[in-house]
Amino acid sequence: MKIAVKTLIASCLIVLSGLFIFAEKDPPTQERFETKRLNDYNVYALPIPETIDFAGETVPLADPDVRERMDRELLVNTYWQSNGLLLIKRAHKYFPVIEPILAKHGVPDDFKYLAVIESGLQNVVSPAGARGIWQIMPTTAREYGLEVNDNVDERYHLEKATEAACAYLLNSKERFGNWTLAAAAYNAGNAGINRRLEGQQVEDYYNLLLGEETGRYMFRILAIKEILSDPKKYGFNFRESDLYNLVPSYKVQVDTAVADLAAFANYHKINYKVLKIHNPWLREPKLNNRSRKLYEIEIPQEGHYILGKD
Numbered sequence: 001m002k003i004a005v006k007t008l009i010a011s012c013l014i015v016l017s018g019l020f021i022f023a024e025k026d027p028p029t030q031e032r033f034e035t036k037r038l039n040d041y042n043v044y045a046l047p048i049p050e051t052i053d054f055a056g057e058t059v060p061l062a063d064p065d066v067r068e069r070m071d072r073e074l075l076v077n078t079y080w081q082s083n084g085l086l087l088i089k090r091a092h093k094y095f096p097v098i099e100p101i102l103a104k105h106g107v108p109d110d111f112k113y114l115a116v117i118e119s120g121l122q123n124v125v126s127p128a129g130a131r132g133i134w135q136i137m138p139t140t141a142r143e144y145g146l147e148v149n150d151n152v153d154e155r156y157h158l159e160k161a162t163e164a165a166c167a168y169l170l171n172s173k174e175r176f177g178n179w180t181l182a183a184a185a186y187n188a189g190n191a192g193i194n195r196r197l198e199g200q201q202v203e204d205y206y207n208l209l210l211g212e213e214t215g216r217y218m219f220r221i222l223a224i225k226e227i228l229s230d231p232k233k234y235g236f237n238f239r240e241s242d243l244y245n246l247v248p249s250y251k252v253q254v255d256t257a258v259a260d261l262a263a264f265a266n267y268h269k270i271n272y273k274v275l276k277i278h279n280p281w282l283r284e285p286k287l288n289n290r291s292r293k294l295y296e297i298e299i300p301q302e303g304h305y306i307l308g309k310d
Contacts (some may be wrong), residue, residue: 093121
């Protein structure tokens with residue numbers, strides 16, 4: 001019995017000695033901690049493109065202020081990964097609608113990225129009252145031919161809002177002579193940009209001292225253009241099947257009032273929710289249409305939604 005106890009004690013001492021020896025030999029140093037941290041997650045500074053342009057107009061990246069502002073937006077938008085992936089997915093859905101309208105009006109394709117930074121390609125409402133994917137204010141919307149009231153708000157109609165945005169941008173381009181200032185004026189207004197140009201006695205966006213929002217505006221567009229043009233370069237990995245797509249649809253013309261849009265939806269073999277997804281410009285559960293205006297209501301083709309019916 002004594003021999004067994006002594007043997008057990010001796011074994012424990014050997015094990016403990018081994019632990020101390022190994023602990024002394026390989027302690028958890030700061031260097032090991034740093035190595036593990038770096039292997040688990042890495043954050044990299046991003047190389048700024050040698051050249052970048054907006055609508056064919058060169059960005060003066062040799063200017064240190066311009067370079068730092070470009071760097072900021074590339075970093076912010078690259079490392080906000082969840083938002084970046086959502087923008088990539090939505091762009092696949094909505095760019096095919098926006099691009100041909102821009103082209104039809106002679107507005108450079110780069111302006112589709114302006115819509116991205118305005119709204120994230122969602123029908124959002126700003127604190128100032130701008131609405132829709134193009135974030136148009138009510139007075140501007142009416143000025144450019146959109147119907148805006150409690151019953152119908154065409155700022156939520158992507159095709160019509162894109163047409164109105166093109167008209168505004170073309171007007172700004174004619175006024176300022178370049179697309180960069182036209183884009184900035186979309187944010188700050190034509191009068192606002194003109195006032196700053198005259199007050200600071202400069203002629204281009206990159207030499208203007210601007211407030212936070214308008215000062216970042218062009219660089220946010222440029223960063224989104226850079227990332228969405230080559231997402232894998234910036235670490236965004238996805239499959240084609242991950243992207244969002246437009247549901248095929250057709251138009252139904254209506255030139256009378258519709259007293260019950262839910263019943264209208266059911267008649268066309270969809271439900272009210274699906275009708276509103278495809279026609280967000282219909283703001284109430286009825287269409288008044290006292291003027292007997294001709295509207296086109298979008299109806300999705302059958303088989304794309306689960307409608308909960310036998």
